[in-house]
Amino acid sequence: MVKLRKLHEPLEDRKGSLYFDGCSVKELAEKYDTPLYVVSEKRIRDNYNHLHDALIRIYKYVRVYYAAKANSNLTVLKILHSQGAYLDTVSPGEVFMGLITGYTQDRIMYTGTSVRNDELKMLVDANITVNIDSQSELDRLLKISVPQIISVRVNPEIGAGHHSHCVTAGPDSKFGLWEEEAIQAYAIAQRARVEHFGIHMHIGSGILEVEPYVAAVEKLLSIAKRVHDEVGINFEFIDIGGGFGVPYKPEDKEFDWGEFASKVVAPFKNKISEYGLGKPFLCVEPGRYLVADASILLTTVNTVKVTPAKKFVGVDAGFNTLVRPTMYGSYHPILVANKLDKPETETYDVVGPICESGDALAKDRALPEVAEGDLLAVLNAGAYGFSMSSQYNARPRAAEVLIRQGKSFVIRGREQLDNLTANQKVQVDL
Numbered sequence: 119m120v121k122l123r124k125l126h127e128p129l130e131d132r133k134g135s136l137y138f139d140g141c142s143v144k145e146l147a148e149k150y151d152t153p154l155y156v157v158s159e160k161r162i163r164d165n166y167n168h169l170h171d172a173l174i175r176i177y178k179y180v181r182v183y184y185a186a187k188a189n190s191n192l193t194v195l196k197i198l199h200s201q202g203a204y205l206d207t208v209s210p211g212e213v214f215m216g217l218i219t220g221y222t223q224d225r226i227m228y229t230g231t232s233v234r235n236d237e238l239k240m241l242v243d244a245n246i247t248v249n250i251d252s253q254s255e256l257d258r259l260l261k262i263s264v265p266q267i268i269s270v271r272v273n274p275e276i277g278a279g280h281h282s283h284c285v286t287a288g289p290d291s292k293f294g295l296w297e298e299e300a301i302q303a304y305a306i307a308q309r310a311r312v313e314h315f316g317i318h319m320h321i322g323s324g325i326l327e328v329e330p331y332v333a334a335v336e337k338l339l340s341i342a343k344r345v346h347d348e349v350g351i352n353f354e355f356i357d358i359g360g361g362f363g364v365p366y367k368p369e370d371k372e373f374d375w376g377e378f379a380s381k382v383v384a385p386f387k388n389k390i391s392e393y394g395l396g397k398p399f400l401c402v403e404p405g406r407y408l409v410a411d412a413s414i415l416l417t418t419v420n421t422v423k424v425t426p427a428k429k430f431v432g433v434d435a436g437f438n439t440l441v442r443p444t445m446y447g448s449y450h451p452i453l454v455a456n457k458l459d460k461p462e463t464e465t466y467d468v469v470g471p472i473c474e475s476g477d478a479l480a481k482d483r484a485l486p487e488v489a490e491g492d493l494l495a496v497l498n499a500g501a502y503g504f505s506m507s508s509q510y511n512a513r514p515r516a517a518e519v520l521i522r523q524g525k526s527f528v529i530r531g532r533e534q535l536d537n538l539t540a541n542q543k544v545q546v547d548l
C-alpha cells in the first residue's frame with residue numbers, strides 16, 4: 119500500500135513529482151544542476167510573521183534578531199531585514215554582511231565568544247551592542263573604549279538542545295557569566311560610566327519543548343532583578359536568545375508558539391512589572407526557526423550499490439554540502455522527488471562523494487526503489503546547511519537559488535575549480 123507522505127507548504131505533490139513553492143524541483147535541477155539549495159522567500163516571510171505575531175500579541179516591545187549564522191546568504195539577510203528583523207552576529211564577517219544588506223549599526227547585536235581585541239575595537243567604533251561573554255572580554259573592551267551600551271550574556275544554569283554540541287548554557291558550558299560574576303560585571307561597567315544596559319542568554323539550539331525556556335527565563339529575570347536592585351541600573355532590553363526548534367523527524371511536533379506565549383511571554387510581562395524593571399524590549403534570536411524549512415537541498419543519485427550487508431544510494435551531496443547528519447547524527451527527511459507516489463519498499467543508506475565512512479545524509483532510510491539519475495530532495499536544509507558547508511575533498515560549494523513569486527533566481531553561483539585555489543600561493547622554486 120502506498121504510504122501517504124505528509125507534505126506541507128512550500129512542498130507539494132503534483133502527480134508524484136515534487137514542487138517547492140510552486141516550482142518543479144526537476145526543472146530546477148535541470149536548469150541549475152545539483153547539488154542545489156533552493157530557498158523559498160515566501161516561507162521565510164511566513165515564518166517570521168508567525169513568530170513575531172505570537173510574541174507581539176502578548177507584549178508590545180519585541181525585537182526579533184535573526185541569528186545570521188543559520189544562513190548568511192545576502193538575499194536571506196535582505197528578506198529578513200525587509201521584514202523588520204534585527205541581526206544577531208558572532209563574527210566581523212557577519213557584521214559586514216549585515217551592514218551591506220541594510221542593517222544599520224543600531225540593529226546589529228554581537229554575541230561572540232573568545233573575542234579578539236581588534237573585533238572589540240571594530241564593534242565599539244561602530245556602536246554595535248556587544249553581549250559580553252566573559253570578564254576578560256569586558257575588561258579588554260573597557261580598556262579600548264567605554265561603549266554607550268553593554269549587555270552581559272548570562273549563564274542561567276539551564277541549557278537545552280538537540281545535541282550536546284548545541285547546548286549553550288548549564289554547568290559545562292563555555293558561554294556566558296554565572297550569576298555573581300554577571301552582577302559584578304554590571305557594577306564594573308557602571309563604574310566605567312557605561313550608561314545603557316541589556317541582559318542576554320541563549321540556552322541552546324533545536325529546542326522543541328517550551329519548558330526549558332520557562333525555567334531559564336525565570337532565572338534570567340531573577341538575575342536582572344538583582345542587578346537592578348543591587349547595582350541600580352535599568353535594562354533597555356532583555357534578550358532570551360534563540361533555539362526554537364523545527365520538526366525534522368516524523369514524530370517531532372511543531373514548536374508551540376501559543377504555549378510559548380502563555381508560559382514564557384505572559385509571565386515575562388508580569389515579572390518585569392512585579393520586579394519594577396520597566397518596559398524593556400523583549401529580544402529573541404531565532405536562526406533555525408526562520409530559515410530551516412524554507413530550503414531544500416536537491417541532489418542527484420549517481421550510484422546504487424548493493425553489498426551483501428546493505429544498500430547504498432550514492433548522491434552528489436555529502437557532508438561537504440550538508441554536515442548536520444555527520445556532525446550531530448541529525449535526521450533530515452528525504453524525498454525521491456520524482457517518485458512521490460511510489461511506496462517506500464526499500465531501506466538505504468544515502469551517502470555522498472566524500473571519502474570518509476561518516477559521509478551519510480541518512481542511514482537505514484525507507485525510500486521507494488531508487489535508480490541512478492533519480493533526484494532526491496533533502497528537506498529542512500535551510501538552517502546550518504550552506505552556512506556549514508565546506509570545500510573538503512576539494513569540491514566546490516553548491517549553488518543557491520531563490521524562489522520568488524513562482525520564479526527562480528540564482529542567489530549564489532556554483533563555485534568553480536578556481537574557487538579552490540583562490541588565495542593559495544605556490545613557491546616558484548618548488
Ligand code: LLP
Pocket residue numbers: 185187188206229284286320322323324359360361362403404405406407442446501502
Ligand atoms: N543566538 C546565539 C547566541 C547562538 O549561539 C545561536 C546559535 C542562536 C542565537 C540561534 O540559534 P537557533 O535559533 O538557530 O537554534 N549548527 C547547529 C546549531 C548551532 C547553533 C549555535 N548557536 C545545528 O546545525 O543544529
